Amino acid sequence: MEQKLYLDKKRYGAYVKGRAARSHVFSNCTNAFLVGGSICTLGQALLGFYGQVLGMDERASATGVSVSLIFLAALLTGIGVFDRIGRVAGAGTLVPITGFSNAVTSPAIDTRSEGWVMGVGAKIFTVAGPVILYGTLSGVLYGTVYYILSLFL
Amino acid sequence: MRTNREKRLFHFETPISVSASASAVGCEEWKGPYGKYFDFHDPSDRFGAKTWELAEGEMAKCALNLALKKRKISHEEIDILFAGDLQNQCMASSAGLYSFGIPYIGLYGACSTSVEGLLLAALTMNAQKKVARTAVVTSSHNCAAERQFRLPIEYGGQRTPTAQWTATAAGAFLLEKEKKGMQDSACIRTGMIGRAVDGGISDANNMGAAMAPAVCDSLRTYFEESGEKVEDFDLIVTGDLGTEGSAILEVLCRDVGFSLLDRHFDCGANLYDLQKQDAHAGGSGCGCIASMLAAYFVPKLSRGEHRRLLVLATGALMSPSSIQQGGSIIGIAPAIVMEYEKGEKKRARPDS
Numbered sequence: 001m002e003q004k005l006y007l008d009k010k011r012y013g014a015y016v017k018g019r020a021a022r023s024h025v026f027s028n029c030t031n032a033f034l035v036g037g038s039i040c041t042l043g044q045a046l047l048g049f050y051g052q053v054l055g056m057d058e059r060a061s062a063t064g065v066s067v068s069l070i071f072l073a074a075l076l077t078g079i080g081v082f083d084r085i086g087r088v089a090g091a092g093t094l095v096p097i098t099g100f101s102n103a104v105t106s107p108a109i110d111t112r113s114e115g116w117v118m119g120v121g122a123k124i125f126t127v128a129g130p131v132i133l134y135g136t137l138s139g140v141l142y143g144t145v146y147y148i149l150s151l152f153l
Numbered sequence: 154m155r156t157n158r159e160k161r162l163f164h165f166e167t168p169i170s171v172s173a174s175a176s177a178v179g180c181e182e183w184k185g186p187y188g189k190y191f192d193f194h195d196p197s198d199r200f201g202a203k204t205w206e207l208a209e210g211e212m213a214k215c216a217l218n219l220a221l222k223k224r225k226i227s228h229e230e231i232d233i234l235f236a237g238d239l240q241n242q243c244m245a246s247s248a249g250l251y252s253f254g255i256p257y258i259g260l261y262g263a264c265s266t267s268v269e270g271l272l273l274a275a276l277t278m279n280a281q282k283k284v285a286r287t288a289v290v291t292s293s294h295n296c297a298a299e300r301q302f303r304l305p306i307e308y309g310g311q312r313t314p315t316a317q318w319t320a321t322a323a324g325a326f327l328l329e330k331e332k333k334g335m336q337d338s339a340c341i342r343t344g345m346i347g348r349a350v351d352g353g354i355s356d357a358n359n360m361g362a363a364m365a366p367a368v369c370d371s372l373r374t375y376f377e378e379s380g381e382k383v384e385d386f387d388l389i390v391t392g393d394l395g396t397e398g399s400a401i402l403e404v405l406c407r408d409v410g411f412s413l414l415d416r417h418f419d420c421g422a423n424l425y426d427l428q429k430q431d432a433h434a435g436g437s438g439c440g441c442i443a444s445m446l447a448a449y450f451v452p453k454l455s456r457g458e459h460r461r462l463l464v465l466a467t468g469a470l471m472s473p474s475s476i477q478q479g480g481s482i483i484g485i486a487p488a489i490v491m492e493y494e495k496g497e498k499k500r501a502r503p504d505s
Contacts, residue, residue: 012352017402020359
Protein backbone atom coordinates (compact mmCIF):
# COMPACT_ATOMS: atom_id res chain seq x y z
CA MET A 1 0.00 0.00 0.00
CA GLU A 2 1.18 3.50 -0.75
CA GLN A 3 2.46 5.48 2.21
CA LYS A 4 0.11 8.21 3.40
CA LEU A 5 1.00 11.64 2.04
CA TYR A 6 1.88 13.15 5.43
CA LEU A 7 4.45 10.40 6.11
CA ASP A 8 5.99 10.40 2.66
CA LYS A 9 8.66 13.12 2.75
CA LYS A 10 9.44 13.01 -0.94
CA ARG A 11 5.88 13.27 -2.22
CA TYR A 12 4.91 15.71 0.51
CA GLY A 13 7.89 17.97 -0.21
CA ALA A 14 7.01 18.04 -3.90
CA TYR A 15 3.37 18.77 -3.09
CA VAL A 16 4.24 21.66 -0.75
CA LYS A 17 6.68 23.15 -3.22
CA GLY A 18 4.18 22.91 -6.01
CA ARG A 19 1.35 24.62 -4.17
CA ALA A 20 3.23 27.43 -2.39
CA ALA A 21 2.22 30.80 -3.81
CA ARG A 22 5.09 32.54 -5.56
CA SER A 23 5.96 36.14 -4.94
CA HIS A 24 4.29 38.48 -7.42
CA VAL A 25 7.13 38.80 -9.91
CA PHE A 26 5.57 41.47 -12.10
CA SER A 27 4.51 43.91 -9.38
CA ASN A 28 7.73 43.25 -7.43
CA CYS A 29 9.79 44.06 -10.52
CA THR A 30 7.76 47.17 -11.26
CA ASN A 31 8.08 48.44 -7.69
CA ALA A 32 11.79 47.64 -7.64
CA PHE A 33 12.27 49.48 -10.96
CA LEU A 34 10.38 52.56 -9.80
CA VAL A 35 11.93 52.86 -6.33
CA GLY A 36 15.40 51.80 -7.46
CA GLY A 37 15.17 54.22 -10.38
CA SER A 38 14.09 57.06 -8.07
CA ILE A 39 17.05 56.40 -5.78
CA CYS A 40 19.41 56.50 -8.76
CA THR A 41 17.76 59.70 -10.04
CA LEU A 42 18.26 61.24 -6.61
CA GLY A 43 21.88 60.14 -6.78
CA GLN A 44 22.25 61.78 -10.19
CA ALA A 45 20.69 65.00 -8.93
CA LEU A 46 23.05 65.02 -5.95
CA LEU A 47 25.99 64.45 -8.30
CA GLY A 48 24.99 67.52 -10.26
CA PHE A 49 24.49 69.52 -7.09
CA TYR A 50 27.86 68.61 -5.60
CA GLY A 51 29.66 69.14 -8.91
CA GLN A 52 28.05 72.29 -10.27
CA VAL A 53 26.72 74.11 -7.23
CA LEU A 54 29.39 73.20 -4.67
CA GLY A 55 32.12 72.98 -7.27
CA MET A 56 33.51 69.62 -6.14
CA ASP A 57 35.58 67.61 -8.63
CA GLU A 58 34.11 64.47 -10.22
CA ARG A 59 35.65 61.99 -7.83
CA ALA A 60 34.70 63.93 -4.72
CA SER A 61 31.10 64.41 -5.86
CA ALA A 62 30.78 60.67 -6.65
CA THR A 63 31.97 59.85 -3.14
CA GLY A 64 29.62 62.51 -1.80
CA VAL A 65 26.68 60.85 -3.51
CA SER A 66 27.53 57.46 -1.97
CA VAL A 67 27.97 58.97 1.47
CA SER A 68 24.70 60.90 1.19
CA LEU A 69 22.69 57.85 0.12
CA ILE A 70 24.27 55.70 2.85
CA PHE A 71 23.44 58.36 5.40
CA LEU A 72 19.85 58.71 4.18
CA ALA A 73 19.25 54.95 4.30
CA ALA A 74 20.79 54.72 7.77
CA LEU A 75 18.62 57.59 8.96
CA LEU A 76 15.46 56.03 7.52
CA THR A 77 16.40 52.71 9.12
CA GLY A 78 16.89 54.42 12.45
CA ILE A 79 13.50 56.09 12.41
CA GLY A 80 11.83 52.83 11.39
CA VAL A 81 10.78 53.78 7.87
CA PHE A 82 13.26 51.89 5.72
CA ASP A 83 11.84 48.40 6.38
CA ARG A 84 8.40 49.62 5.31
CA ILE A 85 9.76 50.96 2.04
CA GLY A 86 11.85 47.81 1.60
CA ARG A 87 8.82 45.60 2.06
CA VAL A 88 7.30 47.15 -1.06
CA ALA A 89 10.40 48.04 -3.03
CA GLY A 90 12.36 44.80 -2.54
CA ALA A 91 15.39 44.84 -4.80
CA GLY A 92 14.74 48.52 -5.51
CA THR A 93 16.14 49.50 -2.11
CA LEU A 94 18.34 46.42 -1.71
CA VAL A 95 20.53 46.72 -4.79
CA PRO A 96 21.69 50.36 -4.59
CA ILE A 97 24.10 51.23 -1.79
CA THR A 98 21.02 51.92 0.39
CA GLY A 99 20.49 48.19 0.94
CA PHE A 100 24.02 47.79 2.21
CA SER A 101 23.56 50.69 4.58
CA ASN A 102 20.36 49.14 5.94
CA ALA A 103 22.03 45.73 6.30
CA VAL A 104 24.67 47.27 8.58
CA THR A 105 22.46 49.73 10.46
CA SER A 106 19.63 47.36 11.35
CA PRO A 107 21.76 44.78 13.24
CA ALA A 108 23.46 47.69 15.01
CA ILE A 109 20.10 48.92 16.31
CA ASP A 110 19.00 45.40 17.20
CA THR A 111 22.08 44.42 19.13
CA ARG A 112 22.45 47.68 21.03
CA SER A 113 20.72 45.99 23.97
CA GLU A 114 23.67 43.58 24.32
CA GLY A 115 26.10 46.47 24.71
CA TRP A 116 28.71 48.23 22.55
CA VAL A 117 31.22 45.39 22.53
CA MET A 118 29.43 42.04 22.54
CA GLY A 119 26.33 43.50 20.91
CA VAL A 120 26.98 46.16 18.29
CA GLY A 121 30.71 45.46 18.02
CA ALA A 122 30.43 41.71 17.54
CA LYS A 123 27.21 41.53 15.57
CA ILE A 124 27.02 44.62 13.37
CA PHE A 125 28.11 42.64 10.28
CA THR A 126 25.87 39.59 10.78
CA VAL A 127 23.94 40.45 7.61
CA ALA A 128 26.54 42.34 5.57
CA GLY A 129 29.49 40.22 6.74
CA PRO A 130 29.44 37.74 3.84
CA VAL A 131 29.34 40.60 1.32
CA ILE A 132 32.30 42.31 2.96
CA LEU A 133 34.35 39.12 3.27
CA TYR A 134 33.73 37.71 -0.19
CA GLY A 135 33.71 41.17 -1.77
CA THR A 136 37.20 41.78 -0.39
CA LEU A 137 38.40 38.31 -1.36
CA SER A 138 37.16 38.59 -4.93
CA GLY A 139 38.79 42.04 -5.10
CA VAL A 140 42.09 40.48 -4.09
CA LEU A 141 41.62 37.69 -6.64
CA TYR A 142 40.76 40.15 -9.40
CA GLY A 143 43.74 42.35 -8.51
CA THR A 144 46.13 39.41 -8.55
CA VAL A 145 44.93 38.18 -11.93
CA TYR A 146 45.04 41.73 -13.30
CA TYR A 147 48.58 42.23 -12.01
CA ILE A 148 49.84 38.95 -13.52
CA LEU A 149 48.19 39.64 -16.85
CA SER A 150 49.54 43.19 -16.94
CA LEU A 151 53.09 41.80 -16.75
CA PHE A 152 52.66 40.13 -20.12
CA LEU A 153 50.27 42.39 -21.99
CA MET B 154 -14.92 4.32 28.49
CA ARG B 155 -11.41 3.22 27.77
CA THR B 156 -10.97 0.81 24.92
CA ASN B 157 -7.96 -1.32 24.07
CA ARG B 158 -7.19 0.83 21.11
CA GLU B 159 -6.44 3.77 23.32
CA LYS B 160 -2.71 3.71 23.70
CA ARG B 161 -1.87 7.36 23.60
CA LEU B 162 -5.01 9.04 24.91
CA PHE B 163 -5.15 10.12 28.54
CA HIS B 164 -8.57 10.38 30.14
CA PHE B 165 -8.19 12.36 33.31
CA GLU B 166 -9.90 10.76 36.30
CA THR B 167 -10.22 14.21 37.76
CA PRO B 168 -11.15 16.63 34.99
CA ILE B 169 -9.20 19.84 35.32
CA SER B 170 -11.12 23.11 35.22
CA VAL B 171 -9.75 26.29 33.73
CA SER B 172 -10.93 28.60 36.49
CA ALA B 173 -9.59 31.78 34.91
CA SER B 174 -7.69 32.85 31.82
CA ALA B 175 -6.24 36.14 30.68
CA SER B 176 -4.34 37.55 27.74
CA ALA B 177 -2.04 40.43 26.92
CA VAL B 178 -1.11 41.38 23.37
CA GLY B 179 0.76 43.89 21.25
CA CYS B 180 -0.51 46.51 18.85
CA GLU B 181 -1.02 44.48 15.66
CA GLU B 182 -2.91 41.72 17.51
CA TRP B 183 -5.16 44.30 19.10
CA LYS B 184 -5.90 45.76 15.66
CA GLY B 185 -6.82 42.29 14.40
CA PRO B 186 -10.36 40.90 14.15
CA TYR B 187 -10.22 39.41 17.68
CA GLY B 188 -8.61 42.49 19.21
CA LYS B 189 -11.54 43.40 21.41
CA TYR B 190 -11.43 40.08 23.26
CA PHE B 191 -7.94 40.55 24.67
CA ASP B 192 -7.72 41.75 28.25
CA PHE B 193 -4.77 44.07 27.80
CA HIS B 194 -2.72 45.55 25.00
CA ASP B 195 0.25 47.85 24.78
CA PRO B 196 0.27 49.92 21.54
CA SER B 197 4.06 50.34 21.83
CA ASP B 198 4.71 46.58 22.19
CA ARG B 199 7.25 47.57 24.85
CA PHE B 200 5.35 46.76 28.05
CA GLY B 201 7.54 49.25 29.87
CA ALA B 202 10.70 47.18 29.40
CA LYS B 203 14.05 48.24 27.97
CA THR B 204 14.58 45.28 25.65
CA TRP B 205 12.24 43.19 23.52
CA GLU B 206 13.15 40.06 25.45
CA LEU B 207 12.19 41.62 28.75
CA ALA B 208 9.08 43.16 27.16
CA GLU B 209 7.89 39.64 26.46
CA GLY B 210 8.53 38.71 30.09
CA GLU B 211 6.53 41.74 31.28
CA MET B 212 3.69 40.78 28.94
CA ALA B 213 3.62 37.23 30.38
CA LYS B 214 3.67 38.67 33.87
CA CYS B 215 0.81 40.96 32.98
CA ALA B 216 -1.27 38.04 31.68
CA LEU B 217 -0.69 35.97 34.83
CA ASN B 218 -1.49 38.93 37.07
CA LEU B 219 -4.75 39.52 35.22
CA ALA B 220 -5.74 35.84 35.53
CA LEU B 221 -5.03 35.87 39.28
CA LYS B 222 -7.03 39.06 39.60
CA LYS B 223 -9.99 37.54 37.75
CA ARG B 224 -9.99 34.51 40.05
CA LYS B 225 -9.37 36.75 43.05
CA ILE B 226 -6.55 34.64 44.40
CA SER B 227 -2.96 35.35 45.26
CA HIS B 228 0.02 33.83 43.50
CA GLU B 229 0.85 32.03 46.75
CA GLU B 230 -2.12 29.77 46.16
CA ILE B 231 -0.62 28.39 42.95
CA ASP B 232 1.29 25.14 43.48
CA ILE B 233 3.15 24.89 40.18
CA LEU B 234 3.76 27.25 37.28
CA PHE B 235 4.29 25.76 33.83
CA ALA B 236 5.59 28.39 31.46
CA GLY B 237 7.46 28.67 28.20
CA ASP B 238 8.21 30.91 25.25
CA LEU B 239 10.25 30.99 22.04
CA GLN B 240 13.40 32.62 23.30
CA ASN B 241 16.70 30.88 23.89
CA GLN B 242 16.68 29.30 27.36
CA CYS B 243 13.05 30.49 27.76
CA MET B 244 14.28 33.84 28.98
CA ALA B 245 10.92 35.60 28.90
CA SER B 246 9.26 33.06 31.18
CA SER B 247 12.00 32.91 33.77
CA ALA B 248 12.85 36.62 33.74
CA GLY B 249 9.22 37.70 33.64
CA LEU B 250 7.69 35.27 36.09
CA TYR B 251 10.38 34.44 38.67
CA SER B 252 9.24 37.26 40.92
CA PHE B 253 5.98 35.44 41.67
CA GLY B 254 8.03 32.84 43.53
CA ILE B 255 5.83 29.98 42.32
CA PRO B 256 7.57 26.59 41.86
CA TYR B 257 8.32 26.71 38.16
CA ILE B 258 8.82 24.31 35.29
CA GLY B 259 10.14 25.90 32.09
CA LEU B 260 8.88 24.42 28.85
CA TYR B 261 9.89 24.50 25.24
CA GLY B 262 7.59 23.17 22.57
CA ALA B 263 7.94 26.00 20.07
CA CYS B 264 4.42 27.24 19.25
CA SER B 265 2.86 24.15 20.86
CA THR B 266 3.95 25.21 24.35
CA SER B 267 0.52 26.32 25.58
CA VAL B 268 -1.18 22.96 25.07
CA GLU B 269 1.98 21.16 26.15
CA GLY B 270 1.73 23.13 29.40
CA LEU B 271 -1.99 22.52 29.87
CA LEU B 272 -1.44 18.81 29.24
CA LEU B 273 1.45 18.59 31.68
CA ALA B 274 -0.48 20.51 34.29
CA ALA B 275 -3.48 18.20 33.95
CA LEU B 276 -1.25 15.11 34.16
CA THR B 277 0.57 16.43 37.22
CA MET B 278 -2.63 17.40 38.98
CA ASN B 279 -4.05 13.94 38.37
CA ALA B 280 -0.88 12.21 39.52
CA GLN B 281 -0.29 14.22 42.69
CA LYS B 282 -3.06 14.73 45.15
CA LYS B 283 -1.62 17.82 46.75
CA VAL B 284 -1.21 19.74 43.53
CA ALA B 285 -4.55 21.52 43.62
CA ARG B 286 -3.90 24.64 41.58
CA THR B 287 -1.51 25.26 38.74
CA ALA B 288 -0.90 28.04 36.27
CA VAL B 289 0.14 27.79 32.64
CA VAL B 290 1.64 30.85 30.93
CA THR B 291 3.07 31.07 27.42
CA SER B 292 4.18 34.03 25.37
CA SER B 293 5.89 35.14 22.19
CA HIS B 294 7.05 38.55 21.02
CA ASN B 295 7.45 39.45 17.38
CA CYS B 296 10.58 41.56 17.83
CA ALA B 297 12.33 39.09 20.14
CA ALA B 298 11.56 36.21 17.76
CA GLU B 299 12.51 38.05 14.55
CA ARG B 300 15.84 38.98 16.05
CA GLN B 301 16.58 35.48 17.27
CA PHE B 302 15.28 33.37 14.41
CA ARG B 303 15.31 35.57 11.34
CA LEU B 304 16.68 39.00 10.51
CA PRO B 305 17.12 42.31 12.34
CA ILE B 306 13.81 44.05 13.01
CA GLU B 307 14.55 47.09 10.86
CA TYR B 308 15.99 45.05 7.99
CA GLY B 309 14.18 46.08 4.82
CA GLY B 310 13.59 42.83 3.00
CA GLN B 311 10.62 41.16 1.39
CA ARG B 312 8.98 38.04 2.80
CA THR B 313 7.46 35.22 0.79
CA PRO B 314 3.66 34.76 0.70
CA THR B 315 3.85 31.61 2.86
CA ALA B 316 5.79 33.35 5.66
CA GLN B 317 4.05 33.91 8.98
CA TRP B 318 4.17 36.72 11.50
CA THR B 319 5.19 35.87 15.07
CA ALA B 320 2.46 37.18 17.35
CA THR B 321 3.20 39.53 20.21
CA ALA B 322 0.89 37.87 22.69
CA ALA B 323 0.72 36.02 25.98
CA GLY B 324 -1.94 33.81 27.52
CA ALA B 325 -2.29 32.69 31.14
CA PHE B 326 -4.52 29.93 32.50
CA LEU B 327 -5.33 28.94 36.09
CA LEU B 328 -6.18 25.27 36.48
CA GLU B 329 -7.98 23.71 39.42
CA LYS B 330 -9.42 20.36 40.33
CA GLU B 331 -11.52 21.36 43.33
CA LYS B 332 -15.08 21.63 42.06
CA LYS B 333 -16.63 23.15 45.16
CA GLY B 334 -17.85 26.63 44.53
CA MET B 335 -16.67 26.57 40.96
CA GLN B 336 -18.58 28.58 38.41
CA ASP B 337 -19.33 27.24 34.95
CA SER B 338 -15.98 26.69 33.31
CA ALA B 339 -14.00 25.11 30.54
CA CYS B 340 -12.51 21.80 31.57
CA ILE B 341 -9.87 19.44 30.25
CA ARG B 342 -10.94 15.77 30.26
CA THR B 343 -8.74 14.16 27.67
CA GLY B 344 -5.30 14.78 26.32
CA MET B 345 -2.72 13.33 24.01
CA ILE B 346 0.99 14.02 23.81
CA GLY B 347 2.14 14.75 20.28
CA ARG B 348 4.73 12.84 18.34
CA ALA B 349 7.52 14.70 16.63
CA VAL B 350 6.94 14.32 12.90
CA ASP B 351 9.48 15.28 10.24
CA GLY B 352 7.76 16.26 7.02
CA GLY B 353 11.11 17.01 5.40
CA ILE B 354 10.35 20.73 4.99
CA SER B 355 13.37 22.97 5.44
CA ASP B 356 11.89 26.31 4.35
CA ALA B 357 11.69 28.55 7.43
CA ASN B 358 9.26 30.72 5.50
CA ASN B 359 6.74 27.91 5.25
CA MET B 360 6.16 26.81 8.83
CA GLY B 361 2.57 25.82 8.13
CA ALA B 362 3.78 23.12 5.77
CA ALA B 363 6.34 21.96 8.33
CA MET B 364 3.68 21.53 11.03
CA ALA B 365 0.75 20.15 9.04
CA PRO B 366 2.01 16.51 9.00
CA ALA B 367 2.30 16.51 12.81
CA VAL B 368 -1.27 17.81 13.14
CA CYS B 369 -2.52 15.21 10.70
CA ASP B 370 -0.71 12.52 12.71
CA SER B 371 -2.25 13.69 15.99
CA LEU B 372 -5.75 14.01 14.53
CA ARG B 373 -5.56 10.61 12.90
CA THR B 374 -4.33 8.98 16.11
CA TYR B 375 -6.95 10.75 18.18
CA PHE B 376 -9.88 9.75 15.98
CA GLU B 377 -8.62 6.18 15.58
CA GLU B 378 -8.09 5.64 19.28
CA SER B 379 -11.20 7.41 20.55
CA GLY B 380 -13.53 6.21 17.83
CA GLU B 381 -14.90 9.75 17.65
CA LYS B 382 -15.50 11.78 14.54
CA VAL B 383 -14.95 15.37 13.51
CA GLU B 384 -18.68 15.94 14.00
CA ASP B 385 -18.32 15.16 17.73
CA PHE B 386 -16.65 18.52 18.21
CA ASP B 387 -17.95 22.04 17.78
CA LEU B 388 -14.59 23.02 16.40
CA ILE B 389 -11.15 21.61 15.82
CA VAL B 390 -8.93 24.47 16.98
CA THR B 391 -5.35 24.46 15.73
CA GLY B 392 -2.52 26.75 16.73
CA ASP B 393 -0.73 28.51 13.96
CA LEU B 394 -0.84 26.62 10.69
CA GLY B 395 -1.79 29.84 8.94
CA THR B 396 -3.72 29.85 5.69
CA GLU B 397 -1.11 27.78 3.86
CA GLY B 398 -0.78 25.11 6.56
CA SER B 399 -4.56 24.91 7.03
CA ALA B 400 -5.11 24.26 3.34
CA ILE B 401 -2.37 21.61 3.38
CA LEU B 402 -3.86 20.00 6.50
CA GLU B 403 -7.21 19.55 4.80
CA VAL B 404 -5.51 17.75 1.90
CA LEU B 405 -3.49 15.56 4.28
CA CYS B 406 -6.59 14.66 6.31
CA ARG B 407 -8.57 13.73 3.21
CA ASP B 408 -5.68 11.48 2.27
CA VAL B 409 -6.03 9.54 5.53
CA GLY B 410 -9.79 9.40 5.25
CA PHE B 411 -11.55 12.27 6.98
CA SER B 412 -12.32 15.90 6.39
CA LEU B 413 -12.32 18.77 8.84
CA LEU B 414 -15.05 20.44 6.81
CA ASP B 415 -15.92 23.87 8.09
CA ARG B 416 -15.19 22.84 11.67
CA HIS B 417 -11.55 23.79 11.49
CA PHE B 418 -10.47 27.02 13.14
CA ASP B 419 -6.83 28.01 12.95
CA CYS B 420 -5.79 30.74 15.39
CA GLY B 421 -2.88 31.86 13.21
CA ALA B 422 -5.08 32.28 10.15
CA ASN B 423 -7.56 34.36 12.17
CA LEU B 424 -5.46 36.46 14.53
CA TYR B 425 -4.83 39.15 11.92
CA ASP B 426 -6.87 40.66 9.15
CA LEU B 427 -4.85 39.16 6.33
CA GLN B 428 -6.27 41.59 3.77
CA LYS B 429 -5.21 44.68 5.67
CA GLN B 430 -2.39 43.58 7.96
CA ASP B 431 0.92 42.54 6.48
CA ALA B 432 0.95 39.08 8.07
CA HIS B 433 1.13 37.03 4.85
CA ALA B 434 -0.03 33.48 5.74
CA GLY B 435 -1.08 34.45 9.27
CA GLY B 436 0.20 34.61 12.84
CA SER B 437 2.44 32.18 14.66
CA GLY B 438 4.27 31.86 17.96
CA CYS B 439 3.46 30.41 21.39
CA GLY B 440 1.35 33.44 22.19
CA CYS B 441 -0.88 33.02 19.15
CA ILE B 442 -3.04 30.10 20.29
CA ALA B 443 -2.41 30.88 23.98
CA SER B 444 -3.96 34.34 23.69
CA MET B 445 -6.81 33.14 21.48
CA LEU B 446 -7.66 30.32 23.89
CA ALA B 447 -7.41 32.58 26.91
CA ALA B 448 -9.32 35.49 25.40
CA TYR B 449 -11.86 33.84 23.15
CA PHE B 450 -12.34 30.08 23.44
CA VAL B 451 -12.11 29.53 27.21
CA PRO B 452 -14.67 32.29 27.94
CA LYS B 453 -16.94 30.92 25.21
CA LEU B 454 -16.72 27.43 26.70
CA SER B 455 -17.33 28.79 30.20
CA ARG B 456 -20.53 30.41 28.97
CA GLY B 457 -21.60 27.20 27.28
CA GLU B 458 -21.50 28.80 23.83
CA HIS B 459 -19.15 26.06 22.77
CA ARG B 460 -19.63 22.59 24.19
CA ARG B 461 -16.66 20.60 23.07
CA LEU B 462 -13.44 21.59 21.34
CA LEU B 463 -10.48 19.55 20.16
CA VAL B 464 -7.50 21.83 20.65
CA LEU B 465 -4.19 21.12 18.95
CA ALA B 466 -1.32 23.51 19.40
CA THR B 467 1.13 23.25 16.57
CA GLY B 468 4.86 23.57 17.07
CA ALA B 469 7.53 23.94 14.43
CA LEU B 470 10.58 22.81 16.37
CA MET B 471 12.79 25.00 14.24
CA SER B 472 16.41 25.46 15.13
CA PRO B 473 18.34 28.07 13.13
CA SER B 474 21.44 25.85 13.44
CA SER B 475 19.62 22.85 12.05
CA ILE B 476 18.38 24.83 9.06
CA GLN B 477 21.83 26.24 8.34
CA GLN B 478 23.21 22.71 8.50
CA GLY B 479 20.71 21.55 5.91
CA GLY B 480 18.29 19.88 8.34
CA SER B 481 14.53 20.05 8.23
CA ILE B 482 11.90 21.53 10.54
CA ILE B 483 10.27 18.96 12.79
CA GLY B 484 6.66 19.50 13.76
CA ILE B 485 4.67 18.51 16.83
CA ALA B 486 1.02 18.82 17.82
CA PRO B 487 -0.14 17.93 21.34
CA ALA B 488 -3.92 17.74 21.75
CA ILE B 489 -6.44 18.35 24.51
CA VAL B 490 -10.21 18.11 24.59
CA MET B 491 -11.83 21.11 26.26
CA GLU B 492 -15.45 20.90 27.32
CA TYR B 493 -18.05 23.07 28.91
CA GLU B 494 -18.56 22.09 32.53
CA LYS B 495 -21.49 23.14 34.62
CA GLY B 496 -20.30 24.44 37.96
CA GLU B 497 -21.82 24.59 41.40
CA LYS B 498 -23.45 27.78 42.48
CA LYS B 499 -21.01 30.52 42.95
CA ARG B 500 -19.59 30.57 46.42
CA ALA B 501 -18.34 33.85 47.75
CA ARG B 502 -14.65 33.65 48.47
CA PRO B 503 -13.41 35.34 51.61
CA ASP B 504 -11.31 38.23 50.47
CA SER B 505 -7.72 37.82 51.44
